[in-house]
Each structure stands twice: as C-alpha cells, then as structure tokens.
Amino acid sequence: MPKHRVVIVGGGFGGLQAALHLKDADVDVTIVDRRNFHLFQPLAYQVATGALATGEVAYPLRAIFRRQGNVSVMLAEAEGFDLTAKTVKLRTAAGAETLDYDTLVVGGGSKYNYFGHxxxxxxxxxxxxxxxxxxxxxxxxxxxxxxxxxxxxxxxxxxxxxxxxxxxxxxxxxxxxxxxxxxxxxxxxxxxxxxxxxxxxxxxxxxxxxxxxxxxxxxxxxxxxxxxxxxxxxxxxxxxxxxxxxxxxxxxxxxxxxxxxxxxxGVLAASVATTLAEAAGAEQDKVGRLLVEPDLTVPGHPDVLAIGDMVQVAGGDPLPGVAPVAMQMGRYVARSIKSKLRGGTSGPFKYKDKGxxxxxxxxxxxxxxxxxxxxxxxxxxxxxxxxxxxxxxxxxxxxxxxxxxxxxxxxxxxxxxxxxxxxxxx
Amino acid sequence: MPKHRVVIVGGGFGGLQAALHLKDADVDVTIVDRRNFHLFQPLAYQVATGALATGEVAYPLRAIFRRQGNVSVMLAEAEGFDLTAKTVKLRTAAGAETLDYDTLVVGGGSKYNYFGHxxxxxxxxxxxxxxxxxxxxxxxxxxxxxxxxxxxxxxxxxxxxxxxxxxxxxxxxxxxxxxxxxxxxxxxxxxxxxxxxxxxxxxxxxxxxxxxxxxxxxxxxxxxxxxxxxxxxxxxxxxxxxxxxxxxxxxxxxxxxxxxxxxxxGVLAASVATTLAEAAGAEQDKVGRLLVEPDLTVPGHPDVLAIGDMVQVAGGDPLPGVAPVAMQMGRYVARSIKSKLRGGTSGPFKYKDKGxxxxxxxxxxxxxxxxxxxxxxxxxxxxxxxxxxxxxxxxxxxxxxxxxxxxxxxxxxxxxxxxxxxxxxx
CATH class of the missing domain: 3.50.50.100 (FAD/NAD(P)-binding domain)
Known part of the structure; x- marks a missing residue:
C-alpha cells in the first residue's frame, strides 16, 4: 500500500516544524521551497549590519533533513493548487511539474506591505x-x-x-x-x-x-x-x-x-495565500491572510492545512506574525496529521504565548x-x-x-x- | 613640514603588507581600493564550495588599519596617473578626484586570461x-x-x-x-x-x-x-x-x-598595469606585466614602485603569481621607502622561496x-x-x-x- 503523501509548501518556521514532527509518522513528506535553505528570519537584521554571516542565519534544507528518510526536499515554486485532483502545480528548474498529495500543508509566510505605494x-x-x-x-x-x-x-x-x-x-x-x-x-x-x-x-x-x-x-x-x-x-x-x-x-x-x-x-500575506484561497474558494482578510478553521484546515477542505503568518483563524484572536506562532502551528499540524491517520480527531489549535x-x-x-x-x-x-x-x-x-x-x-x-x-x- | 605622502593603489597582499610595514614611518599613507575589504584569495575557492563564509576570507580594510593612525583608506578606483605632477586620478562615489603623492606604490593584481576568447x-x-x-x-x-x-x-x-x-x-x-x-x-x-x-x-x-x-x-x-x-x-x-x-x-x-x-x-596583469605603463612609458610582457627595475621601481621613475603579480623584474627570473611573492614585495617596498627617507638606498628585491x-x-x-x-x-x-x-x-x-x-x-x-x-x- 502506498504511503500517505504529505506535501509541505514553504520551508519557513511552520513548514520546518511540521516536517520535523512527522519524523516518526508512516508518511512520505515532500517539502517544497523556492530557496534551498531555511532562513532564521528574526536574525536577518544581524546580517544586514555585518554582525553575522549568511551561513549563520540560514541553513540548507537538505542538510536539516539529511537523516530524516521520509522527507524529500524539492527546490520549486508552487504556482497553483487543484484541490479536487489533489495536486500542486510546481515550477522547477526542469519546467512545470505536478505533485500529488494526500494532505497539503501551506506556509508561505509574508511580504512587506507598502500600503498602496x-x-x-x-x-x-x-x-x-x-x-x-x-x-x-x-x-x-x-x-x-x-x-x-x-x-x-x-x-x-x-x-x-x-x-x-x-x-x-x-x-x-x-x-x-x-x-x-x-x-x-x-x-x-x-x-x-x-x-x-x-x-x-x-x-x-x-x-x-x-x-x-x-x-x-x-x-x-x-x-x-x-x-x-x-x-x-x-x-x-x-x-x-x-x-x-x-x-x-x-x-x-x-x-x-x-x-x-x-x-x-506592516506585512501582507505571501501571494501563495491568494493562490490557495482562490483554489479553495476561501476568504482572506484585509492583509491577505487566509481565514482558516480552528483546526487550521482550509474551510471545506479537511486535507488542506495552512499555517504561519499567512493565516488567521476565522473569528479567533489575531495572532502576532512571529516565529513561535508558526512553529507551534507546524507542530500542531504534524500531530493532527498523525492523529487523523490513526482515525482520531484534533481539538482546535491553541497558541501558547511564551512571551x-x-x-x-x-x-x-x-x-x-x-x-x-x-x-x-x-x-x-x-x-x-x-x-x-x-x-x-x-x-x-x-x-x-x-x-x-x-x-x-x-x-x-x-x-x-x-x-x-x-x-x-x- | 608636511609629511611624506605614500599612496598605495590596491589592498591586496602586496599593498596591505606595504602599508602595515610603514606603521613606524613618519609618512601619511593612503590605501586606495575599489573594494572595502582585503580578500584572502588563496581561500576564495572554499567560499565557492560552501566550506567557508565570505567574512572568513575577506576583512574590511578599515578594520585592519583602525589603530594605525598614519593610514587612510579610500574606496576608489585609480583611473590614471600623472607621474610628472605626481598625482593619481581617482573615481570615488563623489566623482573624480585627484590625490597627490610623494611615493606611489601600485599593486593591482591580475585577472583571468581567456587567451583571446x-x-x-x-x-x-x-x-x-x-x-x-x-x-x-x-x-x-x-x-x-x-x-x-x-x-x-x-x-x-x-x-x-x-x-x-x-x-x-x-x-x-x-x-x-x-x-x-x-x-x-x-x-x-x-x-x-x-x-x-x-x-x-x-x-x-x-x-x-x-x-x-x-x-x-x-x-x-x-x-x-x-x-x-x-x-x-x-x-x-x-x-x-x-x-x-x-x-x-x-x-x-x-x-x-x-x-x-x-x-x-592563465592570468593577465590587471588593467591598471597598462594604465601605469602608459603613464610611465614603461614596457609590459606578453601577459601585461609591467617590467620593473630590480628595486621594483618603474624605469625612470624612482618614486613609483609596482608590486605583486602585475609586475616582472626586467631580466630577472619569472616569479610565481602567489601571495608570498606579493607580500615580500610589499614589505620590501616599505623598507625601501623608509631607507630612502633616511637618505639610504636599497639593494635589489630578492624573493625568498619558502616552499x-x-x-x-x-x-x-x-x-x-x-x-x-x-x-x-x-x-x-x-x-x-x-x-x-x-x-x-x-x-x-x-x-x-x-x-x-x-x-x-x-x-x-x-x-x-x-x-x-x-x-x-x-
């Protein structure tokens, strides 16, 4: 029987934690990112001021998952989603490609908001x-x-x-x-x-x-x-x-x-949030964040989860766009996938503010x-x-x-x- | 009485050693480079293979000379020399500028030779x-x-x-x-x-x-x-x-x-070698290296010295284009300037091959x-x-x-x- 396929779009704090916490799960994980490295964003400003070198705040995704055999890393850009056929359209160096998933996790992050300028x-x-x-x-x-x-x-x-x-x-x-x-x-x-x-x-x-x-x-x-x-x-x-x-x-x-x-x-949700919202017929807030269910699934698509600072739980308290939120969401998503595979369910995501x-x-x-x-x-x-x-x-x-x-x-x-x-x- | 002004063009191995060894001399040194850092060229390939970070093979010139009060660093490109008026024509961020010298040292290095292709x-x-x-x-x-x-x-x-x-x-x-x-x-x-x-x-x-x-x-x-x-x-x-x-x-x-x-x-001498050769009426060899006197002065211009892999001692053995040669030339030039200021002379430059x-x-x-x-x-x-x-x-x-x-x-x-x-x- 083929393994349950998890595709994670985005190797930021959320995607990384999701993949790492699927280590012991009987799934095949593919983590897709445009860059070959995870960026420790909170310290990027130290590179900008010469205090740290690039290699000290960024780490190759392949090196992170070297010993985690159930994770493949793919250098590619997610260009579209077909939530009915359960595929992600990718652009790689070799051209267009389609990736099948059983569960999709999207954590595309954010970009700066120039407020219309x-x-x-x-x-x-x-x-x-x-x-x-x-x-x-x-x-x-x-x-x-x-x-x-x-x-x-x-x-x-x-x-x-x-x-x-x-x-x-x-x-x-x-x-x-x-x-x-x-x-x-x-x-x-x-x-x-x-x-x-x-x-x-x-x-x-x-x-x-x-x-x-x-x-x-x-x-x-x-x-x-x-x-x-x-x-x-x-x-x-x-x-x-x-x-x-x-x-x-x-x-x-x-x-x-x-x-x-x-x-x-200010920041805006990454454009992949809009791509996903359009594919799912889901709503976005003023700054482009996708409105998700309390269990971080995209409304009407229980096998599609969205995480990090490109999402907002519909009706929930707004969460800060910081690494701990994304990381907790990533870990929650991994737990939630594992529990679903065992036939269980998950309670709502709760952010534990550590300060x-x-x-x-x-x-x-x-x-x-x-x-x-x-x-x-x-x-x-x-x-x-x-x-x-x-x-x-x-x-x-x-x-x-x-x-x-x-x-x-x-x-x-x-x-x-x-x-x-x-x-x-x- | 104004101090003797030494202008060093190029912050490579030769120029750096010349400036460092003028520490105890009663001169004003200006070191001119297009880049704000000294590159440890022999290890650049380790950056190319991800083994080292850029900051580990390059170091800001200003930081190197921070505590050497008689050295000024100038981010500029040398565009011409007037050996009669004793000036260097520079291009800086602020535009064209002219720098006066009493002694000029040029170590512009080399570039790759594509053999006419x-x-x-x-x-x-x-x-x-x-x-x-x-x-x-x-x-x-x-x-x-x-x-x-x-x-x-x-x-x-x-x-x-x-x-x-x-x-x-x-x-x-x-x-x-x-x-x-x-x-x-x-x-x-x-x-x-x-x-x-x-x-x-x-x-x-x-x-x-x-x-x-x-x-x-x-x-x-x-x-x-x-x-x-x-x-x-x-x-x-x-x-x-x-x-x-x-x-x-x-x-x-x-x-x-x-x-x-x-x-x-193969390599060719940097183009500044040609600029200097034309200003001095000096000769260059097949790969563009300036032919200098045994004391590294440019023929007919005892106050102009050229060093590193853009020079060749006329009639001398060809020296390898490696850091130790440039460094020894730089130190020789510093000694030679100091001895001239005291009214002395210098014997010919001798390369000590350390292996x-x-x-x-x-x-x-x-x-x-x-x-x-x-x-x-x-x-x-x-x-x-x-x-x-x-x-x-x-x-x-x-x-x-x-x-x-x-x-x-x-x-x-x-x-x-x-x-x-x-x-x-x-």
Whole structure:
C-alpha cells in the first residue's frame, strides 16, 4: 500500500516544524521551497549590519533533513493548487511539474506591505530575504564610505542620515544596530565623524514596539535614545523618493533627506495565500491572510492545512506574525496529521504565548514573559541571546554564532562588514 | 613640514603588507581600493564550495588599519596617473578626484586570461572576486538541485558534469572540493545519486600542478583520482559554449557536455598595469606585466614602485603569481621607502622561496619545502592548514575558520551551502 503523501509548501518556521514532527509518522513528506535553505528570519537584521554571516542565519534544507528518510526536499515554486485532483502545480528548474498529495500543508509566510505605494520599494530597502539583508549591509557601509569622500557638507549630512520606517521589533533592532555601527567605527574613518550620523526611527503609531506594554515601550525608546536613535512617533510616511522621506505629523509635513531608507512597516500575506484561497474558494482578510478553521484546515477542505503568518483563524484572536506562532502551528499540524491517520480527531489549535522579546543593541533588550513579568536591560538581553541561540538550526551555526557574538561583544567589532554585490563600485 | 605622502593603489597582499610595514614611518599613507575589504584569495575557492563564509576570507580594510593612525583608506578606483605632477586620478562615489603623492606604490593584481576568447567568460565562471566565488557556489549547488528534478537522463548527466579548466592550485583544489561535495551530499538527495557526478580537471600541459616536482604531480593526480576527479592532461580547450567544452587532444577533438564550467587557467596583469605603463612609458610582457627595475621601481621613475603579480623584474627570473611573492614585495617596498627617507638606498628585491603547497580535499595535500623536502598526505595538509590560518587576517576570522574547518572535517558537512544571488530561482 502506498504511503500517505504529505506535501509541505514553504520551508519557513511552520513548514520546518511540521516536517520535523512527522519524523516518526508512516508518511512520505515532500517539502517544497523556492530557496534551498531555511532562513532564521528574526536574525536577518544581524546580517544586514555585518554582525553575522549568511551561513549563520540560514541553513540548507537538505542538510536539516539529511537523516530524516521520509522527507524529500524539492527546490520549486508552487504556482497553483487543484484541490479536487489533489495536486500542486510546481515550477522547477526542469519546467512545470505536478505533485500529488494526500494532505497539503501551506506556509508561505509574508511580504512587506507598502500600503498602496509599490513605487516606494525602489528607494526603501527591506529585510525579507537574505539578499535583502546583504543589500542593506552594502548600502549602510557604502553610505559611510561615500560620506568619507563627499566634499559637500549638505550631501555628507544626507549620506549619514538613516531612516527606518516602522518601529516594530525589526525596525527597532535595525535602528539600534545602525547607531552602534556609527559609534563603533568612529576610529576607522579619518575625515568623517561617524557619530554625526542620524538614525531616525519613524513610526505612525504613538510609541515604539507597540506589541509590548507601555512601560517597556518607554524603556525601549529611552534605551534607543541613549544609543543615538531618534524615535519619531506619530510620524506617518507620505512619500519616499531618491532624496529621502516625507512624513506627516500634527504640525504638518516634514521632509528628511536621507541616504538610506529601510522599510520595516506592516506585512501582507505571501501571494501563495491568494493562490490557495482562490483554489479553495476561501476568504482572506484585509492583509491577505487566509481565514482558516480552528483546526487550521482550509474551510471545506479537511486535507488542506495552512499555517504561519499567512493565516488567521476565522473569528479567533489575531495572532502576532512571529516565529513561535508558526512553529507551534507546524507542530500542531504534524500531530493532527498523525492523529487523523490513526482515525482520531484534533481539538482546535491553541497558541501558547511564551512571551515577547526585542533586543536594542549591545546588552540592551526588553522582554515580557507570560504571567505579567516584564524585564529590561542586560538580563532581558541574556534571555534573548539564549533563546535565539537555542532555536538556531544546526549545532555548528549555534556555536559559531555564539563565538562571533562573544567577540563582537568584547571587541565591539563586526566580522562581516563587506560591501558585496551590485553596490561594490564607488 | 608636511609629511611624506605614500599612496598605495590596491589592498591586496602586496599593498596591505606595504602599508602595515610603514606603521613606524613618519609618512601619511593612503590605501586606495575599489573594494572595502582585503580578500584572502588563496581561500576564495572554499567560499565557492560552501566550506567557508565570505567574512572568513575577506576583512574590511578599515578594520585592519583602525589603530594605525598614519593610514587612510579610500574606496576608489585609480583611473590614471600623472607621474610628472605626481598625482593619481581617482573615481570615488563623489566623482573624480585627484590625490597627490610623494611615493606611489601600485599593486593591482591580475585577472583571468581567456587567451583571446572573451566570449568563453559568459559560460565559464571564475574565482577572482568574492562575487565570483558566491556565483560558483550557487551554480554548483544548483546543478545538483536541477539534476534532482530533471526527468531526462541525458540532461541529468550533463548537469552532473563539472569541468574545471586549468590544473594549477586553484583548479586542482576546486576539483577536489567539488568531488567531495558530490560524495558528502549523497544522503541529502532522494532521486539523484550524487556519486554519479563527473568532475573533469582539464589541463593543456602534460601534468597537474606543474609548478611542483613531477613526483608530487603524480601523487596529486592519484589523490584527486581517488576523490573521483578525472584529470585530462594534454587536453587543450578549443571552445566553451552553453552546452559544454570542446577540447583538442592527440586523438582529435572531443566535446564534453557540462552543466558547470569553471575557468582557472592563465592570468593577465590587471588593467591598471597598462594604465601605469602608459603613464610611465614603461614596457609590459606578453601577459601585461609591467617590467620593473630590480628595486621594483618603474624605469625612470624612482618614486613609483609596482608590486605583486602585475609586475616582472626586467631580466630577472619569472616569479610565481602567489601571495608570498606579493607580500615580500610589499614589505620590501616599505623598507625601501623608509631607507630612502633616511637618505639610504636599497639593494635589489630578492624573493625568498619558502616552499609551495596545494591542498586536494580532506586531509590531502602536497608540499615542496625549499631544500628539496617533499611531503604529501596528512602531514602536508596539516602544514597547509597551519600556514593558511596563520596568515588569515584578523584573530576573529582565524578562530572561526579553525572551528568551521574542524566541524567540516569531523562531520563532512559544509556550513554555507546557500544558493543566493541571481541563481536563486528554480
């Protein structure tokens, strides 16, 4: 009898956990991804600031499943679903292909939301991919290099102005790290004073890190301020062009000339959510998230499950688009498949909130642990460090990251400050 | 009194050593490079095979000279020289600029020689830059991914054929590493058998690693053979196209269909050698190398020195284009500048040959130490490891590389097998 075939689209946090937790199940798993690696997205910003190397935040999917014989990895893009014939249409290097499934799991993740202004994307770098992180790295480092040779002081000021749009964890962490680069590289430049760099964290809402309690937001803003980051809350971005950023405040419009703009504002569900919604006749919310049943199945299709930050449980509380949610969904889905194969059923998915952490640079962080425990400063940072190391895929990476962070902490150095890619020429 | 100004064009092995050894001199040094980092070229092939990360073989020039106050780093391209006015014409991010010098040192390195066939470059990847290494990494890994989904066995065979042109150290090392990847990743693919991969090392001469004594060449060829590399000596490449490589042998022409072709044949001096030769009215040899005086000055211009593999001492023995030659030239130039400032003179540059090493994969290497001592196998490999670690710039890198190599050695794993860049889509 042929084995039950599980196809997982997406090798992110959710898909990875689903496949890993099907290890002991009598199924054939195929994990499909456009990339040959799993990206540890929460640390991608550290690649963008030269603190970590790409191999420390990304790990080949094949290496992860090397010893898990029931998993095949396929480098392919899911282009369509036929939920009646139970097939996934794929595009591989060899052309179009069709993959049969008995159970389908889709976790396509999210992309940045430019709120109807796709033209901003050209001038605002984003962190969603590894290439995006390398591009930002090159852009930040190049800004300092350009400032070093600029003869016009106005132009130099523009080059040394960094605007980060969106004060969620990614934006706040980026801002803190850029301020640290400016501070730590002062000795390396002979003309420009990198301390003159302006790092502006622009947020439409009234506080930074709004997912945290007010008191921690205030602490974070103060902590960022001491690093040299100016938080511009209640500032709504109305335009981004090659010159800089225009913002609207209570006092009217304000334009800031900036050499580097980084976009870290809202997200939209990945386009595969729409592809799946159309195939299933399912609904999506305002940001494109597929509305799923409490057991994460797509309405009317008990053999199709959708997970991660491209889904929202219909009528349920909105869940944050963070790795722990996706990972718990992935594990839930694996359990649910196994129980169904044994003829059982599953209760609804329940997210267990283990807390919320954000780091703001060297030995600074804020944390909210579930039963109202709030911490900040070094202890929160140590906690952040421990948890991130723990979850990094692969022992080799974990150790290397630890050593690199250890060195960075002691020496204030950054090992990977290389300007590579298209931005390499002066 | 203004200080003596030394301008060094090129932050490679020669330029770096010259600047470092001017530490205690009463001079102002400006080191000009198109890139913001020094590349440890002899290990670039390890990036191409996923064994090392970019930050482990490249180090920011500013970080290297952070504490050497008499050195300024400038991200710029040297576009021309006026040896009468004593200026260098530069192109920086801010536009054209002119830099005055009292002593000029030029070490521009080399580029690959396609022997009059620039059209081959499109189909043959090369290792000269960090981007080149990442491109090769993506290409090799992608070839296996493509083979995994290929339905046509002929196409699969083509995808699993890797041709390396040129059996010098770079070519031999690349070939050995690709064969190792094929062997070590067998468990990760479910359809394709990576052991079926063909790795062909094509060489026009009659033996591999011809810079070594015949006995060691033979050992190397045998060692490569046991890894799965087929050495095709006396094979002259006559064409490279999208399909593969055509070679001429005693038996006539032979065409090999190959998915990946890597170019590691002869080199030409960098184009800055020609720019300098024209400005100085100096001669160049067949491969573009500038002919310099025994004291490495450009004929008729005692304040202009040229170093590294873009030069050849007129009438002297040809020197190999390796890092130790460039490094010794750099140090000689620093000494010579210091002695001139004190009113002294310098004897001719003498290359001290400390031996020749090549590694051929896991725990295999060959070495020729100066007084006719020849070693191969594990001992040669340990020697190679020690010497390369010793010379890697920066303590952080050295430790990380050691740990990564240690893990790779124990686990047969490769930490950085990421397909990034343009080649990321299936």
């Amino acid at each position: 796709p033209e901003w994307q050209e001038h605002a770098a984003e962190l969603k991919t590894l290439e995006g992180a390398l591009h930002i790295r090159a852009q930040i480092l190049h800004a300092f290099e350009q400032a070093e040779v600029a003869s016009d002081p106005v132009e130099r000021e523009r080059l040394l102005t960094f605007v980060i749009v969106g004060a969620g964890p990614t934006g706040a962490e980026m801002a803190g790290q850029i301020a640290e680069i400016a501070r730590d590289t002062r000795d390396e430049f002979r003309v420009v004073d990198t301390w003159q760099a302006k790092v502006l964290l622009v947020e439409a809402g009234d506080r930074v890190l709004a997912a945290f309690p007010k008191r921690l937001s205030a602490k974070a803003e103060k902590s960022l301020g001491s690093l040299g980051v100016t938080s511009l809350t209640n500032h709504m971005v109305t335009d981004i062009d090659a010159e800089g950023v225009t913002m609207k405040t209570d006092q009217g419009e304000e334009k800031v000339r900036a050499g580097t703009v980084i976009w870290a504002a 919320n952490l954000a780091t703001l640079g060297r030995a600074r962080a804020i944390a909210e642990l579930p039963p109202g425990i709030r911490v900040s400063g070094f202890f929160a940072w140590a906690l952040w460090l421990g948890i991130h190391l723990w979850y990094l895929v692969g022992f080799q990476n974990r150790l290397l990251v630890f050593i690199r962070w250890g060195f960075s902490f002691i020496t204030h150095g950054r090992g990977t400050r290389l300007i590579t890619g298209e931005s390499n020429m002066p | 620039p059209e081959w470059q499109e189909h043959a990847a090369e290792l000269k830059t960090l981007e080149g290494a990442l491109h090769i990494r993506a290409q090799i890994l992608h070839a296996f991914e493509q083979a995994e989904v290929a339905s046509d066995p002929v196409e699969r065979e083509r995808l699993l054929t890797f041709v390396i042109v040129g059996a010098g150290p770079t070519g031999a090392e690349m070939a050995g590493q690709i064969a190792e990847i094929a062997r070590d990743t067998r468990d990760e693919f479910r359809v394709v058998d990576t052991w079926q991969a063909k790795v062909l090392l094509v060489e026009a001469g009659d033996r591999v690693l011809a810079a070594f004594p015949k006995r060691l060449s033979a050992k190397a060829e045998k060692s490569l053979g046991s890894l799965g590399v087929t050495s095709l000596t006396n094979h002259m490449v006559t064409d490279i196209d999208a399909e593969g490589v055509t070679m001429k042998t005693d038996q006539g022409e032979e065409k090999v269909r190959a998915g990946t072709v890597i170019w590691a044949a 020749n090493l090549a590694t051929l994969g896991r725990a295999r290497a060959i070495a020729e130490l100066p007084p006719g001592i020849r070693v191969s196998g594990f001992f040669a490999w340990a020697l190679w490891l020690g010497i390369h670690l010793w010379y890697l710039v920066g303590f952080q890198n050295r430790l990380l590389v050691f740990i990564r190599w240690g893990f790779s050695f124990i686990t047969h794993g490769r930490g950085t097998r990421l397909i990034t860049g343009e080649s990321n889509m299936p």
